[in-house]
Amino acid sequence: MQQLLAGCPKSDCCRGIGFSFCGIVDSKHCQILSSNDKYSDSAGFDLAGWAQSEFNLPLRLENDARTALLGEWYAGAGRGSNDIVMLTLGTGVGGAAMIDGKLLRGKHFQAGCLGGHLGVNHKGRICACGNIGCVEAEASSWSLPAICSAHPLFEESLLAALPCISFERLFQIAANGDACGLAVRDACIEVWAAGAVSMVHAYDPEVLILGGGVMNSAQEILPAMSEYIHRHAWTPWGKVMVRAATLMDRASLIGAVPLFETESQ
Ligand SMILES: [Zn+2]
Structure with missing residues:
Protein backbone atom coordinates (compact mmCIF):
# COMPACT_ATOMS: atom_id res chain seq x y z
CA MET A 1 0.00 0.00 0.00
CA GLN A 2 2.78 2.42 0.92
CA GLN A 3 4.46 1.51 -2.39
CA LEU A 4 1.24 2.22 -4.30
CA LEU A 5 0.86 5.58 -2.61
CA ALA A 6 4.50 6.43 -3.25
CA GLY A 7 3.86 5.81 -6.96
CA CYS A 8 0.99 8.32 -7.09
CA PRO A 9 1.87 11.27 -9.32
CA LYS A 10 0.03 13.72 -7.06
CA SER A 11 -0.48 13.66 -3.31
CA ASP A 12 -4.27 13.93 -3.68
CA CYS A 13 -4.78 11.24 -6.35
CA CYS A 14 -5.92 8.62 -3.83
CA ARG A 15 -9.38 9.31 -2.40
CA GLY A 16 -9.21 6.63 0.26
CA ILE A 17 -9.15 2.91 1.02
CA GLY A 18 -12.09 0.70 0.06
CA PHE A 19 -12.36 -2.41 2.26
CA SER A 20 -14.56 -5.28 1.11
CA PHE A 21 -15.28 -7.87 3.80
CA CYS A 22 -16.97 -11.29 3.84
CA GLY A 23 -19.32 -10.70 6.76
CA ILE A 24 -21.86 -8.31 8.25
CA VAL A 25 -20.38 -4.84 8.52
CA ASP A 26 -21.54 -1.48 9.84
CA SER A 27 -20.62 0.64 6.85
CA LYS A 28 -21.58 3.87 8.65
CA HIS A 29 -19.09 3.42 11.48
CA CYS A 30 -16.60 1.20 9.59
CA GLN A 31 -16.99 -1.71 11.99
CA ILE A 32 -17.02 -5.44 11.28
CA LEU A 33 -20.03 -6.79 13.20
CA SER A 34 -20.01 -10.52 12.53
CA SER A 35 -17.86 -12.77 10.42
CA ASN A 36 -19.46 -16.16 10.99
CA ASP A 37 -16.23 -17.72 12.41
CA LYS A 38 -14.05 -16.53 9.53
CA TYR A 39 -11.59 -13.86 10.76
CA SER A 40 -13.39 -14.04 14.09
CA ASP A 41 -10.96 -11.59 15.76
CA SER A 42 -11.83 -8.84 13.27
CA ALA A 43 -15.06 -7.66 14.92
CA GLY A 44 -14.65 -4.29 16.58
CA PHE A 45 -11.25 -3.52 15.03
CA ASP A 46 -10.84 0.20 14.35
CA LEU A 47 -10.19 0.00 10.61
CA ALA A 48 -10.90 3.67 9.97
CA GLY A 49 -8.44 4.67 12.69
CA TRP A 50 -5.84 2.32 11.21
CA ALA A 51 -6.26 3.77 7.71
CA GLN A 52 -6.01 7.29 9.06
CA SER A 53 -2.94 6.71 11.22
CA GLU A 54 -1.08 4.47 8.74
CA PHE A 55 -1.94 6.18 5.46
CA ASN A 56 -3.67 9.45 6.36
CA LEU A 57 -6.63 8.31 4.23
CA PRO A 58 -10.35 7.81 4.88
CA LEU A 59 -11.70 4.25 4.70
CA ARG A 60 -15.01 2.89 3.44
CA LEU A 61 -15.99 -0.59 4.62
CA GLU A 62 -18.65 -2.70 2.96
CA ASN A 63 -19.82 -6.30 2.69
CA ASP A 64 -18.12 -8.11 -0.22
CA ALA A 65 -21.29 -9.10 -2.10
CA TYR A 74 -20.85 0.81 -12.09
CA ALA A 75 -18.94 -0.95 -14.86
CA GLY A 76 -20.24 -4.47 -15.49
CA ALA A 77 -23.35 -6.61 -16.00
CA GLY A 78 -25.60 -4.18 -14.11
CA ARG A 79 -24.84 -1.07 -16.16
ZN1 LIG B 1 -27.12 -20.04 6.84
Whole structure:
Protein backbone atom coordinates (compact mmCIF):
# COMPACT_ATOMS: atom_id res chain seq x y z
CA MET A 1 0.00 0.00 0.00
CA GLN A 2 2.78 2.42 0.92
CA GLN A 3 4.46 1.51 -2.39
CA LEU A 4 1.24 2.22 -4.30
CA LEU A 5 0.86 5.58 -2.61
CA ALA A 6 4.50 6.43 -3.25
CA GLY A 7 3.86 5.81 -6.96
CA CYS A 8 0.99 8.32 -7.09
CA PRO A 9 1.87 11.27 -9.32
CA LYS A 10 0.03 13.72 -7.06
CA SER A 11 -0.48 13.66 -3.31
CA ASP A 12 -4.27 13.93 -3.68
CA CYS A 13 -4.78 11.24 -6.35
CA CYS A 14 -5.92 8.62 -3.83
CA ARG A 15 -9.38 9.31 -2.40
CA GLY A 16 -9.21 6.63 0.26
CA ILE A 17 -9.15 2.91 1.02
CA GLY A 18 -12.09 0.70 0.06
CA PHE A 19 -12.36 -2.41 2.26
CA SER A 20 -14.56 -5.28 1.11
CA PHE A 21 -15.28 -7.87 3.80
CA CYS A 22 -16.97 -11.29 3.84
CA GLY A 23 -19.32 -10.70 6.76
CA ILE A 24 -21.86 -8.31 8.25
CA VAL A 25 -20.38 -4.84 8.52
CA ASP A 26 -21.54 -1.48 9.84
CA SER A 27 -20.62 0.64 6.85
CA LYS A 28 -21.58 3.87 8.65
CA HIS A 29 -19.09 3.42 11.48
CA CYS A 30 -16.60 1.20 9.59
CA GLN A 31 -16.99 -1.71 11.99
CA ILE A 32 -17.02 -5.44 11.28
CA LEU A 33 -20.03 -6.79 13.20
CA SER A 34 -20.01 -10.52 12.53
CA SER A 35 -17.86 -12.77 10.42
CA ASN A 36 -19.46 -16.16 10.99
CA ASP A 37 -16.23 -17.72 12.41
CA LYS A 38 -14.05 -16.53 9.53
CA TYR A 39 -11.59 -13.86 10.76
CA SER A 40 -13.39 -14.04 14.09
CA ASP A 41 -10.96 -11.59 15.76
CA SER A 42 -11.83 -8.84 13.27
CA ALA A 43 -15.06 -7.66 14.92
CA GLY A 44 -14.65 -4.29 16.58
CA PHE A 45 -11.25 -3.52 15.03
CA ASP A 46 -10.84 0.20 14.35
CA LEU A 47 -10.19 0.00 10.61
CA ALA A 48 -10.90 3.67 9.97
CA GLY A 49 -8.44 4.67 12.69
CA TRP A 50 -5.84 2.32 11.21
CA ALA A 51 -6.26 3.77 7.71
CA GLN A 52 -6.01 7.29 9.06
CA SER A 53 -2.94 6.71 11.22
CA GLU A 54 -1.08 4.47 8.74
CA PHE A 55 -1.94 6.18 5.46
CA ASN A 56 -3.67 9.45 6.36
CA LEU A 57 -6.63 8.31 4.23
CA PRO A 58 -10.35 7.81 4.88
CA LEU A 59 -11.70 4.25 4.70
CA ARG A 60 -15.01 2.89 3.44
CA LEU A 61 -15.99 -0.59 4.62
CA GLU A 62 -18.65 -2.70 2.96
CA ASN A 63 -19.82 -6.30 2.69
CA ASP A 64 -18.12 -8.11 -0.22
CA ALA A 65 -21.29 -9.10 -2.10
CA ARG A 66 -22.48 -5.48 -1.89
CA THR A 67 -19.19 -4.18 -3.30
CA ALA A 68 -19.42 -6.82 -6.06
CA LEU A 69 -22.91 -5.57 -6.91
CA LEU A 70 -21.69 -1.97 -6.85
CA GLY A 71 -18.85 -2.85 -9.21
CA GLU A 72 -21.16 -4.64 -11.65
CA TRP A 73 -23.62 -1.72 -11.45
CA TYR A 74 -20.85 0.81 -12.09
CA ALA A 75 -18.94 -0.95 -14.86
CA GLY A 76 -20.24 -4.47 -15.49
CA ALA A 77 -23.35 -6.61 -16.00
CA GLY A 78 -25.60 -4.18 -14.11
CA ARG A 79 -24.84 -1.07 -16.16
CA GLY A 80 -28.00 0.76 -17.18
CA SER A 81 -30.15 -0.59 -14.34
CA ASN A 82 -30.73 0.74 -10.83
CA ASP A 83 -32.72 -2.24 -9.56
CA ILE A 84 -30.41 -5.22 -9.18
CA VAL A 85 -29.96 -8.25 -6.99
CA MET A 86 -26.77 -10.29 -6.94
CA LEU A 87 -25.81 -13.72 -5.72
CA THR A 88 -22.14 -14.66 -5.46
CA LEU A 89 -21.58 -18.41 -5.68
CA GLY A 90 -18.32 -19.54 -4.09
CA THR A 91 -16.98 -20.89 -0.80
CA GLY A 92 -20.20 -19.49 0.65
CA VAL A 93 -23.05 -17.73 -1.12
CA GLY A 94 -23.27 -13.95 -0.86
CA GLY A 95 -26.18 -11.69 -1.65
CA ALA A 96 -26.84 -8.02 -2.24
CA ALA A 97 -29.69 -5.83 -3.40
CA MET A 98 -29.95 -2.37 -4.95
CA ILE A 99 -33.31 -0.61 -5.21
CA ASP A 100 -33.68 2.59 -7.24
CA GLY A 101 -29.90 3.05 -7.39
CA LYS A 102 -29.34 2.68 -3.67
CA LEU A 103 -27.68 -0.25 -1.95
CA LEU A 104 -29.96 -1.88 0.56
CA ARG A 105 -28.42 -2.14 4.04
CA GLY A 106 -31.20 -2.11 6.63
CA LYS A 107 -31.26 -1.12 10.31
CA HIS A 108 -28.68 -3.74 11.32
CA PHE A 109 -26.80 -3.81 7.98
CA GLN A 110 -28.19 -7.25 7.15
CA ALA A 111 -30.66 -6.36 4.39
CA GLY A 112 -29.99 -8.20 1.15
CA CYS A 113 -26.58 -9.54 2.12
CA LEU A 114 -27.91 -12.76 3.65
CA GLY A 115 -29.02 -14.15 0.29
CA GLY A 116 -26.92 -17.23 0.95
CA HIS A 117 -28.84 -17.79 4.16
CA LEU A 118 -32.32 -17.79 2.69
CA GLY A 119 -33.90 -21.11 3.64
CA VAL A 120 -34.58 -23.43 0.72
CA ASN A 121 -35.09 -26.65 2.72
CA HIS A 122 -36.49 -26.46 6.24
CA LYS A 123 -35.53 -30.12 6.81
CA GLY A 124 -32.12 -29.69 5.25
CA ARG A 125 -28.53 -29.35 6.33
CA ILE A 126 -27.38 -27.35 9.35
CA CYS A 127 -25.75 -24.13 8.18
CA ALA A 128 -22.74 -22.40 9.72
CA CYS A 129 -25.05 -19.46 10.51
CA GLY A 130 -27.27 -21.53 12.80
CA ASN A 131 -30.19 -21.84 10.41
CA ILE A 132 -31.31 -25.03 8.65
CA GLY A 133 -31.34 -25.61 4.89
CA CYS A 134 -29.79 -22.29 3.82
CA VAL A 135 -28.78 -21.89 0.18
CA GLU A 136 -25.09 -22.18 1.07
CA ALA A 137 -25.62 -25.19 3.33
CA GLU A 138 -27.36 -26.93 0.42
CA ALA A 139 -25.04 -25.77 -2.39
CA SER A 140 -21.68 -24.06 -1.90
CA SER A 141 -18.02 -25.01 -2.04
CA TRP A 142 -17.79 -25.56 1.72
CA SER A 143 -20.82 -27.86 1.83
CA LEU A 144 -20.20 -29.65 -1.49
CA PRO A 145 -17.98 -32.52 -0.22
CA ALA A 146 -20.55 -33.51 2.42
CA ILE A 147 -23.41 -33.22 -0.10
CA CYS A 148 -21.57 -35.50 -2.55
CA SER A 149 -20.54 -38.10 0.01
CA ALA A 150 -24.13 -38.34 1.33
CA HIS A 151 -25.47 -39.20 -2.13
CA PRO A 152 -26.45 -42.91 -2.46
CA LEU A 153 -24.41 -43.30 -5.69
CA PHE A 154 -21.27 -41.61 -4.33
CA GLU A 155 -19.19 -44.76 -3.82
CA GLU A 156 -19.64 -45.74 -7.49
CA SER A 157 -18.89 -42.21 -8.67
CA LEU A 158 -15.62 -40.73 -9.97
CA LEU A 159 -16.18 -38.07 -7.30
CA ALA A 160 -15.23 -40.62 -4.62
CA ALA A 161 -11.68 -40.79 -6.01
CA LEU A 162 -11.05 -37.06 -5.80
CA PRO A 163 -8.87 -35.78 -2.95
CA CYS A 164 -10.86 -32.55 -2.99
CA ILE A 165 -14.27 -31.98 -4.60
CA SER A 166 -14.76 -28.63 -6.29
CA PHE A 167 -17.61 -27.39 -8.48
CA GLU A 168 -15.22 -27.24 -11.42
CA ARG A 169 -14.48 -30.96 -11.07
CA LEU A 170 -18.14 -31.75 -10.35
CA PHE A 171 -19.22 -30.07 -13.59
CA GLN A 172 -16.53 -31.95 -15.56
CA ILE A 173 -17.52 -35.30 -14.08
CA ALA A 174 -21.24 -34.62 -14.59
CA ALA A 175 -20.59 -33.70 -18.24
CA ASN A 176 -19.17 -37.20 -18.71
CA GLY A 177 -22.45 -38.74 -17.57
CA ASP A 178 -21.55 -39.70 -14.00
CA ALA A 179 -24.91 -40.36 -12.30
CA CYS A 180 -23.96 -38.98 -8.87
CA GLY A 181 -22.25 -35.98 -10.47
CA LEU A 182 -25.31 -35.22 -12.60
CA ALA A 183 -27.69 -35.50 -9.65
CA VAL A 184 -25.60 -33.28 -7.35
CA ARG A 185 -24.95 -30.71 -10.11
CA ASP A 186 -28.64 -30.43 -10.95
CA ALA A 187 -29.65 -30.26 -7.29
CA CYS A 188 -27.15 -27.43 -6.62
CA ILE A 189 -28.36 -25.45 -9.62
CA GLU A 190 -31.94 -25.81 -8.36
CA VAL A 191 -30.92 -24.65 -4.88
CA TRP A 192 -29.24 -21.51 -6.29
CA ALA A 193 -32.23 -20.87 -8.53
CA ALA A 194 -34.67 -21.27 -5.64
CA GLY A 195 -32.61 -18.78 -3.63
CA ALA A 196 -32.59 -16.42 -6.61
CA VAL A 197 -36.39 -16.60 -6.88
CA SER A 198 -36.62 -15.60 -3.20
CA MET A 199 -34.28 -12.66 -3.87
CA VAL A 200 -36.52 -11.62 -6.78
CA HIS A 201 -39.65 -11.89 -4.64
CA ALA A 202 -38.03 -9.93 -1.81
CA TYR A 203 -36.41 -7.07 -3.74
CA ASP A 204 -38.25 -6.67 -7.08
CA PRO A 205 -35.19 -6.26 -9.36
CA GLU A 206 -35.09 -6.00 -13.13
CA VAL A 207 -31.61 -7.58 -13.30
CA LEU A 208 -30.26 -10.55 -11.36
CA ILE A 209 -26.49 -10.98 -11.54
CA LEU A 210 -24.72 -14.22 -10.72
CA GLY A 211 -21.07 -13.90 -9.72
CA GLY A 212 -18.45 -15.67 -7.63
CA GLY A 213 -15.84 -18.25 -8.54
CA VAL A 214 -18.37 -20.99 -9.32
CA MET A 215 -19.58 -18.84 -12.23
CA ASN A 216 -16.37 -19.74 -14.09
CA SER A 217 -18.68 -22.58 -15.16
CA ALA A 218 -21.41 -20.11 -16.21
CA GLN A 219 -22.25 -22.02 -19.38
CA GLU A 220 -23.31 -24.98 -17.20
CA ILE A 221 -25.28 -22.86 -14.75
CA LEU A 222 -26.87 -19.86 -16.43
CA PRO A 223 -29.35 -21.48 -18.86
CA ALA A 224 -30.79 -23.86 -16.26
CA MET A 225 -31.02 -21.17 -13.58
CA SER A 226 -32.65 -18.70 -15.98
CA GLU A 227 -35.22 -21.28 -17.00
CA TYR A 228 -36.06 -22.11 -13.36
CA ILE A 229 -36.26 -18.45 -12.33
CA HIS A 230 -38.49 -17.51 -15.26
CA ARG A 231 -40.74 -20.49 -14.58
CA HIS A 232 -41.12 -19.92 -10.83
CA ALA A 233 -40.71 -16.20 -10.05
CA TRP A 234 -43.94 -14.25 -9.69
CA THR A 235 -43.17 -11.24 -11.91
CA PRO A 236 -46.34 -10.22 -13.75
CA TRP A 237 -44.53 -7.17 -15.22
CA GLY A 238 -42.19 -9.37 -17.30
CA LYS A 239 -39.00 -11.40 -16.88
CA VAL A 240 -36.02 -10.61 -14.70
CA MET A 241 -32.86 -10.39 -16.79
CA VAL A 242 -30.54 -13.10 -15.48
CA ARG A 243 -26.91 -12.31 -16.26
CA ALA A 244 -23.47 -13.61 -15.44
CA ALA A 245 -21.16 -11.12 -13.74
CA THR A 246 -18.64 -9.68 -16.17
CA LEU A 247 -16.04 -8.28 -13.77
CA MET A 248 -15.64 -11.46 -11.68
CA ASP A 249 -12.65 -11.07 -9.28
CA ARG A 250 -12.38 -7.36 -10.03
CA ALA A 251 -16.01 -6.53 -9.17
CA SER A 252 -15.39 -5.67 -5.51
CA LEU A 253 -12.28 -3.68 -6.39
CA ILE A 254 -14.19 -1.56 -8.90
CA GLY A 255 -17.13 -1.34 -6.47
CA ALA A 256 -14.93 0.76 -4.19
CA VAL A 257 -15.06 3.58 -6.75
CA PRO A 258 -18.80 4.36 -6.35
CA LEU A 259 -18.40 3.95 -2.58
CA PHE A 260 -16.30 7.09 -2.73
CA GLU A 261 -17.93 8.83 -5.68
CA THR A 262 -21.58 8.61 -4.69
CA GLU A 263 -22.42 10.15 -1.35
CA SER A 264 -25.70 8.21 -1.23
CA GLN A 265 -23.81 4.87 -1.30
ZN1 LIG B 1 -27.12 -20.04 6.84
